[in-house]
Amino acid sequence: MVARDYRLIWRLLRRLGLSTASADDGAQQVFLIAAERLDDIQPGKERAFAYGTALRVAQTTRRKRDREPPGLDQHEPELVAHAPDPEQLVSQRRQREALDGILGELPLELRAVFVLFELEGFSSPEIAALSDLPLGTVASRLRRARAQFRERCRHHGETP
Amino acid sequence: MNDPERLLLGAADEHERALLAAAIHEEPSPLALARLQRTLGLSVDPAPLTGLRRPPETSPAALPSRSLFASKWLLLGSAGLAGLAVVGALALTRAAKSPHPPAPTSLGALPAARTEAVPSSALPSTRAPDERADDPANSTATPPALRDELARLELARTQLRSQRARAAASALDDYDRVYPLGTLREEALALRIETLFALHEPARATELARSFFSAYPHSVHGTRVRGQLEQHGAR
Numbered sequence: 001m002v003a004r005d006y007r008l009i010w011r012l013l014r015r016l017g018l019s020t021a022s023a024d025d026g027a028q029q030v031f032l033i034a035a036e037r038l039d040d041i042q043p044g045k046e047r048a049f050a051y052g053t054a055l056r057v058a059q060t061t062r063r064k065r066d067r068e069p070p071g072l073d074q075h076e077p078e079l080v081a082h083a084p085d086p087e088q089l090v091s092q093r094r095q096r097e098a099l100d101g102i103l104g105e106l107p108l109e110l111r112a113v114f115v116l117f118e119l120e121g122f123s124s125p126e127i128a129a130l131s132d133l134p135l136g137t138v139a140s141r142l143r144r145a146r147a148q149f150r151e152r153c154r155h156h157g158e159t160p
Numbered sequence: 161m162n163d164p165e166r167l168l169l170g171a172a173d174e175h176e177r178a179l180l181a182a183a184i185h186e187e188p189s190p191l192a193l194a195r196l197q198r199t200l201g202l203s204v205d206p207a208p209l210t211g212l213r214r215p216p217e218t219s220p221a222a223l224p225s226r227s228l229f230a231s232k233w234l235l236l237g238s239a240g241l242a243g244l245a246v247v248g249a250l251a252l253t254r255a256a257k258s259p260h261p262p263a264p265t266s267l268g269a270l271p272a273a274r275t276e277a278v279p280s281s282a283l284p285s286t287r288a289p290d291e292r293a294d295d296p297a298n299s300t301a302t303p304p305a306l307r308d309e310l311a312r313l314e315l316a317r318t319q320l321r322s323q324r325a326r327a328a329a330s331a332l333d334d335y336d337r338v339y340p341l342g343t344l345r346e347e348a349l350a351l352r353i354e355t356l357f358a359l360h361e362p363a364r365a366t367e368l369a370r371s372f373f374s375a376y377p378h379s380v381h382g383t384r385v386r387g388q389l390e391q392h393g394a395r
Contacts, residue, residue: 002196010188024192028199035200095182102179117166119183121306124163146167153176 001046002031008047008120009054015115016058017104022065026057051130055112102152106145113138114145168310169347170380181314184307309335309344316351325358346372350381357392366394 009030013023030053034041041049103111116122116130124142128135165171168180312335319328332352335342342348349372356365369385376382388394 002193002200002202006193006196007188010192011183011186014186015183020189024189027188027192028196031196031200092182092185095179096186099179099183117163118168118180121166121310142164146164149167150176153173153179156175 001034001050005047005050006031009050011120012051012054012112012115013058015100015103015119016055016108016111017062017100018058022061026054026061029057030054048130048132052132055108059108098156102149102156105152106148110141110145110148113141114149117142118146165380168314169344181318184311184314306343309339309342312338313344313347313351316348316355320351320355320358323358325355328355329359346376346379347381349375350379350385353385354388357388362392362394365389365392369394 006027010023010027013026013030014020018026030050033053034046034050037049103114106114112131113127116127117124122130124135124138127133127142128138131138133141167176168184172180312331316328316331316335319325319331328351332348332355335348339345339348349368353365353369353372356362356368366389369389372379372385373382379385
């Protein structure tokens with residue numbers, strides 16, 4: 001389960017507004033909770049459990065962060081060893097920050113569906129199974145999320 | 161109920177695409193995963209942390225030699241997956257069967273994540289192998305190949321935008337080798353045409369454009385390809 005879902009959970013936490021360090025911590029938290037409750041998790045529902053836990057961890061972490069003054073957690077270290085070159089690194093970082101700013105304006109339930117569909121390549125039925133939602137609800141959330149994302153992108157593009 | 165076309169696959173404008181693509185490239189640190197594995201009481205071999213992920217379509221013989229630059233980029237997109245795949249294989253006690261080769265570069269310079277390990281005494285010492293991970297019914301166990309295809313093409317696009325046409329061509333060569341029948345072949349061809357023009361090879365670009373329109377007469381990338389042809393005075 002860890003091997004299969006760690007990357008998904010980490011990337012989800014990042015797009016739900018956690019810093020890289022917080023996403024590391026959050027992902028660890030998700031899988032530690034899953035390990036402790038493994039006997040309670042229905043076979044085949046491991047990923048759904050991790051997903052639901054990740055949403056709660058993201059909410060808790062963000063609430064905690066909002067209560068605290070800006071600190072080191074706000075600073076994003078870069079993986080220098082992976083950097084293609086400094087310009088690209090800076091450009092990608094800015095774009096990620098802009099993306100996260102836009103996603104941060106979306107309600108959590110829309111954001112999660114958007115991230116799973118647009119960035120993680122999940123289909124609507126897969127998202128419905130993962131989030132235990134009716135397919136129609138997923139489709140509706142995705143439609144609203146995309147509309148809001150594009151609207152905010154337009155504003156962002158107009159406001160340098 | 162059909163899913164809408166994903167924004168990154170053509171439904172987005174350039175600005176939206178750039179924002180989304182930036183997130184596609186972001187991967188977790190393999191070291192953070194290794195730390196979690198250790199915390200859960202699973203042994204972690206450091207060597208796999210440097211391994212490149214091999215997409216399922218690739219045979220060992222097909223793994224191309226890459227320039228250092230392309231290797232770094234592939235490493236960026238793949239290192240986290242490699243850690244997941246190989247460490248996962250260890251967790252499933254199938255390391256001996258793992259097809260992942262050692263990587264050409266080291267991740268030794270990666271900064272350590274700040275995660276504090278939970279005392280292992282508070283956790284189960286080992287996990288039983290999760291047989292369901294190999295169940296064909298759980299085909300989503302492997303990260304979608306589509307994401308890998310996307311990342312490779314986004315890499316080529318980024319290189320092209322950064323006026324590094326040779327690097328873009330190299331990225332597209334890699335894509336072609338790994339995904340000869342890829343889902344995003346149409347997009348790859350459109351990118352190849354742009355790249356050839358950027359490499360001042362209009363004859364090859366024009367020839368490929370003809371093949372492109374023959375294969376994909378109603379392509380959503382058609383406008384872009386036509387724009388390239390017009391821009392370079394080709395017909």
